[in-house]
Amino acid sequence: MRKRKSIVEFILFIILLTGAMFMMIPMVYLISYSLRPNSDIYQYPPTLFPGYYKLTFENYEYILSKSVNIFIYFKNSLIVGLVSMVLVALMSSALAFVLSRYKFKGKEIFFLIIIATMIIPGLELIIPQYQIAVRLKIINRLSGLIPVYAAWMLPFSTFMIRGFVDNIPREMDEAAYVDGASPLKVYFGIILPLMKPAIAAVSIFNFLTCWEEYGWAQTVISSEKLRTIPIYIAGFFGRNNFTQYGYVFAISFLSLVPIITIFITFQKYFITGLMTGSVKG
Amino acid sequence: MKNRKLLGIFLTLAIMIGLTSCTSPKQAETKNKQIEKNETVTNIVFWHHYNEQSNENKVLMEILIPEFEKQNPDVKVEAVSHDWADLHNKALVAATASNLPDVIRVDSAWIPEFVDADMLMALDEEFEEFNSVKEGILTGPMDTANVKGHYYGLGLNTNTKILFYNTKLMGENDVEVPKTLDEFFEAARNLSSEAAQKIWGYGEPALSGWNMLPFIWSNGGELLNEDNSKAEGYLNSEANVELLSKFAQLYKDGFLSGFNSGDIPMTDGFAQGRYAMIIDGPWKYAELQGGHADFTDYDATTMPAGKNGSIQVLGGEDISISRNANKEAAWKFVKFMTNEFAQVEMGKAGQIPVNKKALENAEITSIKNYKVFLEAIKTSRARPAIPQWSELDQILTDAVTNVVLKGADAKETLDEAARKMDEVLR
Amino acid sequence: MLKKIAKKRKIKKEYWQVTLLFLPGVIFFSLFTLYPIVKLFIMSFYEYKIGALKESTFVGLHNYIQVISDEISQAAVVNTLIYALITVPGQIVLGLLIAVFINKLSKAKVFFRVLYYFPVITSWVIVSVLFRYIFQNEGYLNYLIFSMLEVEPVHWLETRMSSLAVLSIIGIWKGIGWSMTVFIAALTAVPLELYEVAEVDGSNSIKNFFYITLPSIRNTILFTFVMLTIGAFNTFTPVKLMTDGKPLHQTEFVLTWMYKNAFEFRNMGYSAALSFTVGLLISIIAIIQFNYFKKA
Structure with a gap:
C-alpha cells in the first residue's frame, strides 16, 4: 500500500515538474537575454542557451550604475504599495465585519454594487479620477496614487474577507456582548485578530497589484524623482521598434526579486487566509 | 487594549502618510525657497x-x-x-x-x-x-x-523619410538605384529571392497614412480636396486605384512584407538583409548603428519620383x-x-x-x-491638418489592408472608404 | 426608566461605533470609485471629446446604439467572449488539477506552489514582449517546429483564430498559478472525515474527487469563475502589444477597442457606452452562473 502511494506520488511529481518547466520558460528567456548584449535579441535563429562566453553582466551594470535613482524608484513603489495595502486592509476588514454581522436595509444591494464596480475597467475611469485628483491637489504626488489604488482593491478584499468572517462563529460575538462589550471592542478585540490570515492573504495580493500598476501611475506622476518602477521600466521602451531589451529584461528581473521574496516569505499566510474565505464565497 | 491597538494603527498610518507627503515635487521645495529668499x-x-x-x-x-x-x-x-x-x-x-x-x-x-x-x-x-x-x-x-x-507652436525639429537600400543585394541582383516609382516596383521584384531565407524586395512597417501618402502623392493622387473637407473623387481617384493595385500585386507575389503582426521588424530585417529596401526617417541611422553596428552595406536616396515628382511625408x-x-x-x-x-x-x-x-x-x-x-x-508635405485625422487614418489603413492583404477590389474598397471619410468630415 | 435611557444610550453608542467602522470604507469607495463610475455613465450619453473644454452635446442613446450596431465592437465582444470561454474553464480545470496533485505530495509543496505562481507575478508587459518573440513568424516556436518538421511556419499572430489561440494559451499560462493557489486553500479546508468515511465504504481516489472534493469546494469554484470572467474581459496589454487588433480589427478585444476610441479617436462617449454595455453583458453572465450553481 505504501509502495503504491509513493509510486503515485512520484508520477505526480514528474507531471508537476514538467508543467513547472513550461511555467518557467519565459522566465528562463528573460534571464537569458538579460545576461546578453542588447543586440542579441535580434539574432536569428534565436537561442535560449548561448555559449558561456556570451554571457555578460553589462546590462545590470548599466542599470545599477547609471541610475542611482533606481533606489528612489524602488522606494517610491514600496511606499505606495505598503500604504495602499495598509489602507485597504483596514477599510476592507472593517467593512467586511459590518457586512457580515449587521443587518440593514439595502445591505445586499450595497454589497452587490461593490462587486459590480469591478467590472468597469480602470482604464475608462482615468479621466474622472484625474479630475478628482486635481481638485484634491494630489496630482504628481505619491498620495495621488494611493487612494485610487486603495479604492480599486477594496471590493475584492472586502469580498474575500467577508467570506472569512462569515465563517467565524457568531457565538464568539454573542459571548462578548453578553459580557457588555461594545461593537468596537468586539471588532478590535476578537474578530480582527482572527481575521489576520485573511487580511494577510489579500494584503500580499494587493501589494503585488500596486507594485506593477502602470496606467494610473504614468498619468499622475510627472516628476522624475517620484517615479515608480513600472514607469521606470517603460522608459526603456523606444519608439520605432527600437528597444534595448537587454536593459528591459534586466530591470524587470530586478523588480521581480523583491516580489518573489515577499511571496515566498508570506506564502503560508496566503494559503491559510484564503482557505475559509473562499469556501463560503 | 482596544485603545492601544487603535493608537498603533493610527500612528502607523500617520507616519506613512507623512512619508508620502514628504516626497513632493521640486516645485514645492523651490516655491518655499522663493518665499524665504524673496526671489x-x-x-x-x-x-x-x-x-x-x-x-x-x-x-x-x-x-x-x-x-x-x-x-x-x-x-x-x-x-x-x-x-x-x-x-x-x-x-x-x-x-x-x-x-x-x-x-x-x-x-x-x-x-x-x-x-x-x-x-x-x-x-x-x-x-x-x-x-x-x-x-x-x-x-x-x-x-x-x-x-x-x-x-x-514653433517648429522644433523636422524629419521625413528616404529610401534606404542594401548595396550588396543591389550588386548581386544587378539592380540600379530606382529613381522613379516604376523603377522602384521593378527593383522590389528583382531584389526578392526565395533562398534558404526569404528576401523581400521592400519592407513597409504599416499601411497607414504615414506610409502610404508618399506613394499616393508622388503618383499624382490625393487623399482629400484642397481644404480637407471631401474625400469622394480624391481618395478613390484612378491614380490611387492603380497604385493600390500595384501594391497589392507586389504583396501577392511575395515581394513586399513587414506590416503584419508577426513580421520581422524593419531595422533587424534590413540589417540582416531580409528587406532589400526600406523607407524610413533619420532615426534609422541611429538604430542601425546601435543594434547592428557590423552592417554597413547600405546607402540612401530620396523617394523615387512618380508623375508628380518625389513627394515624401513631412513629420x-x-x-x-x-x-x-x-x-x-x-x-x-x-x-x-x-x-x-x-x-x-x-x-x-x-x-x-x-x-x-x-x-x-x-x-x-x-x-x-x-x-x-x-x-x-x-x-515634403505634411499630413492633412484636421482634428479628425486619427479616424481618417484608421479608415485609410483599413482600406489599404483590405486591398493588399485580403485582395479586395481596389476601386470598390476606395469608394467605400471615401464614403466613410466624408461621413467623418461632415 | 433609568434602565431604558441607559439602553437607548447604549444602542446609540453601538450605532455610532458601527458607523465608524463602516464609514471610512464607504466614503473612500464612493469618492474614488463610485463617483467616477457615475460620471463615466453620464459621459456615455454625451458626445464627449477628450480635452475639449467646450460643451459636449447630449446625444442620448446614440452612443449605445452605435456600440451595438458597430461591426468592430461586435467582433471585439465575440473575441473577448471566446477568449473567456477558453481561458476561464482552462484556468479552473488546470488550476484545480495542479492543486490536487500538489496537495497529494508530501514534500516539495512550497517549491511547486512558488514555481507555478511565477507567471502570475510577472508583469503583462514582459510576458507579452517575450511571447511575441516566441510566436513571431520567425520566432522561437516556428524555429523549433520548422527545423524539426520541415513544415511551413505558421503565422500565429496574423489571423483571428490563431491569434485567439495564442492569446488564450498565454492567458491560461499566466492565470493557472492564481486559481491553483485559491484551490489549494479550499482543498485544505475540506474536512478529512469525509474522506475517511468514504475509505471505509471502499471508495477510491477518483470517486472521492468527484463525489466529495468537488461538491465541498463548489462555492470556491463559483467565486473563481466570476473573478476570472471579469479578469478575462479586462484583458488589454497582451492584445495591444501582440496584435493591436490587426489585421483589420479582427483581433480586437473589448478593452483595446475601448482604448482606441477613447485615446486615439478621442471619442470618450462611445468608449464609455461600450464599457457599460459590456459590463451589462458580464453581469448577465455572472447571474446565469450563480443561478446555475445554485440549482446544481
Missing part, C-alpha cells in the same frame, strides 16, 4: 518624448537646460520624458482638468487635435516677437503648427505653450529651444534642425547622414 524664480514644466536613454535627452538635460537656466536665472525648467503614445494620452487627460504643463513637445500630427481641444496658446496672438522668431524657422515645419491662420515636432502656462517664462524657453545654439546641439544628437541659421551652420552641413534628408525635405 522670483518661475518654474516651468516641459513634457517631451525624447527617449530617456537617448542622446537627445542627454543633450537636453546636460547642455541645453543648464545653458538656458544660466542665461535666464529667473526660470527653472523641469523636463519630463515620456513615451510617445503616453505623452499624447496624458496631455489629453491633463487637459480635461486644465492641468497641462507649461511647454510641450508636440508631434506635428497632434497639433490639429490639440487645437481643437483648446489646449494650446496661439503664439502669434500672445507674443509680439512672434513674427521675428518665425522668420528664422523653415516655412514647412512652421506651417505644421498653423491651424486656420494662427500658429500654435517632425513642434514646441508649444499650453493654455494655462506661465506665459513669459514659457516663451523664453520656447525661443531658446528654437535658436541657433540649441538647434545645432540637438542637430548633432540626431534631430534635424528647423532654424535657418542652424541649417547653414558648419557643424550641421557636415553631418553626412542629413544630406539626403535635407534634400527630401524641400519637397
Whole structure:
C-alpha cells in the first residue's frame, strides 16, 4: 500500500515538474537575454542557451550604475504599495465585519454594487479620477496614487474577507456582548485578530497589484524623482521598434526579486487566509 | 487594549502618510525657497518624448537646460520624458482638468487635435516677437503648427523619410538605384529571392497614412480636396486605384512584407538583409548603428519620383505653450529651444534642425547622414491638418489592408472608404 | 426608566461605533470609485471629446446604439467572449488539477506552489514582449517546429483564430498559478472525515474527487469563475502589444477597442457606452452562473 502511494506520488511529481518547466520558460528567456548584449535579441535563429562566453553582466551594470535613482524608484513603489495595502486592509476588514454581522436595509444591494464596480475597467475611469485628483491637489504626488489604488482593491478584499468572517462563529460575538462589550471592542478585540490570515492573504495580493500598476501611475506622476518602477521600466521602451531589451529584461528581473521574496516569505499566510474565505464565497 | 491597538494603527498610518507627503515635487521645495529668499524664480514644466536613454535627452538635460537656466536665472525648467503614445494620452487627460504643463513637445500630427481641444496658446496672438522668431524657422515645419491662420507652436525639429537600400543585394541582383516609382516596383521584384531565407524586395512597417501618402502623392493622387473637407473623387481617384493595385500585386507575389503582426521588424530585417529596401526617417541611422553596428552595406536616396515628382511625408515636432502656462517664462524657453545654439546641439544628437541659421551652420552641413534628408525635405508635405485625422487614418489603413492583404477590389474598397471619410468630415 | 435611557444610550453608542467602522470604507469607495463610475455613465450619453473644454452635446442613446450596431465592437465582444470561454474553464480545470496533485505530495509543496505562481507575478508587459518573440513568424516556436518538421511556419499572430489561440494559451499560462493557489486553500479546508468515511465504504481516489472534493469546494469554484470572467474581459496589454487588433480589427478585444476610441479617436462617449454595455453583458453572465450553481 505504501509502495503504491509513493509510486503515485512520484508520477505526480514528474507531471508537476514538467508543467513547472513550461511555467518557467519565459522566465528562463528573460534571464537569458538579460545576461546578453542588447543586440542579441535580434539574432536569428534565436537561442535560449548561448555559449558561456556570451554571457555578460553589462546590462545590470548599466542599470545599477547609471541610475542611482533606481533606489528612489524602488522606494517610491514600496511606499505606495505598503500604504495602499495598509489602507485597504483596514477599510476592507472593517467593512467586511459590518457586512457580515449587521443587518440593514439595502445591505445586499450595497454589497452587490461593490462587486459590480469591478467590472468597469480602470482604464475608462482615468479621466474622472484625474479630475478628482486635481481638485484634491494630489496630482504628481505619491498620495495621488494611493487612494485610487486603495479604492480599486477594496471590493475584492472586502469580498474575500467577508467570506472569512462569515465563517467565524457568531457565538464568539454573542459571548462578548453578553459580557457588555461594545461593537468596537468586539471588532478590535476578537474578530480582527482572527481575521489576520485573511487580511494577510489579500494584503500580499494587493501589494503585488500596486507594485506593477502602470496606467494610473504614468498619468499622475510627472516628476522624475517620484517615479515608480513600472514607469521606470517603460522608459526603456523606444519608439520605432527600437528597444534595448537587454536593459528591459534586466530591470524587470530586478523588480521581480523583491516580489518573489515577499511571496515566498508570506506564502503560508496566503494559503491559510484564503482557505475559509473562499469556501463560503 | 482596544485603545492601544487603535493608537498603533493610527500612528502607523500617520507616519506613512507623512512619508508620502514628504516626497513632493521640486516645485514645492523651490516655491518655499522663493518665499524665504524673496526671489522670483518661475518654474516651468516641459513634457517631451525624447527617449530617456537617448542622446537627445542627454543633450537636453546636460547642455541645453543648464545653458538656458544660466542665461535666464529667473526660470527653472523641469523636463519630463515620456513615451510617445503616453505623452499624447496624458496631455489629453491633463487637459480635461486644465492641468497641462507649461511647454510641450508636440508631434506635428497632434497639433490639429490639440487645437481643437483648446489646449494650446496661439503664439502669434500672445507674443509680439512672434513674427521675428518665425522668420528664422523653415516655412514647412512652421506651417505644421498653423491651424486656420494662427500658429500654435514653433517648429522644433523636422524629419521625413528616404529610401534606404542594401548595396550588396543591389550588386548581386544587378539592380540600379530606382529613381522613379516604376523603377522602384521593378527593383522590389528583382531584389526578392526565395533562398534558404526569404528576401523581400521592400519592407513597409504599416499601411497607414504615414506610409502610404508618399506613394499616393508622388503618383499624382490625393487623399482629400484642397481644404480637407471631401474625400469622394480624391481618395478613390484612378491614380490611387492603380497604385493600390500595384501594391497589392507586389504583396501577392511575395515581394513586399513587414506590416503584419508577426513580421520581422524593419531595422533587424534590413540589417540582416531580409528587406532589400526600406523607407524610413533619420532615426534609422541611429538604430542601425546601435543594434547592428557590423552592417554597413547600405546607402540612401530620396523617394523615387512618380508623375508628380518625389513627394515624401513631412513629420517632425513642434514646441508649444499650453493654455494655462506661465506665459513669459514659457516663451523664453520656447525661443531658446528654437535658436541657433540649441538647434545645432540637438542637430548633432540626431534631430534635424528647423532654424535657418542652424541649417547653414558648419557643424550641421557636415553631418553626412542629413544630406539626403535635407534634400527630401524641400519637397515634403505634411499630413492633412484636421482634428479628425486619427479616424481618417484608421479608415485609410483599413482600406489599404483590405486591398493588399485580403485582395479586395481596389476601386470598390476606395469608394467605400471615401464614403466613410466624408461621413467623418461632415 | 433609568434602565431604558441607559439602553437607548447604549444602542446609540453601538450605532455610532458601527458607523465608524463602516464609514471610512464607504466614503473612500464612493469618492474614488463610485463617483467616477457615475460620471463615466453620464459621459456615455454625451458626445464627449477628450480635452475639449467646450460643451459636449447630449446625444442620448446614440452612443449605445452605435456600440451595438458597430461591426468592430461586435467582433471585439465575440473575441473577448471566446477568449473567456477558453481561458476561464482552462484556468479552473488546470488550476484545480495542479492543486490536487500538489496537495497529494508530501514534500516539495512550497517549491511547486512558488514555481507555478511565477507567471502570475510577472508583469503583462514582459510576458507579452517575450511571447511575441516566441510566436513571431520567425520566432522561437516556428524555429523549433520548422527545423524539426520541415513544415511551413505558421503565422500565429496574423489571423483571428490563431491569434485567439495564442492569446488564450498565454492567458491560461499566466492565470493557472492564481486559481491553483485559491484551490489549494479550499482543498485544505475540506474536512478529512469525509474522506475517511468514504475509505471505509471502499471508495477510491477518483470517486472521492468527484463525489466529495468537488461538491465541498463548489462555492470556491463559483467565486473563481466570476473573478476570472471579469479578469478575462479586462484583458488589454497582451492584445495591444501582440496584435493591436490587426489585421483589420479582427483581433480586437473589448478593452483595446475601448482604448482606441477613447485615446486615439478621442471619442470618450462611445468608449464609455461600450464599457457599460459590456459590463451589462458580464453581469448577465455572472447571474446565469450563480443561478446555475445554485440549482446544481
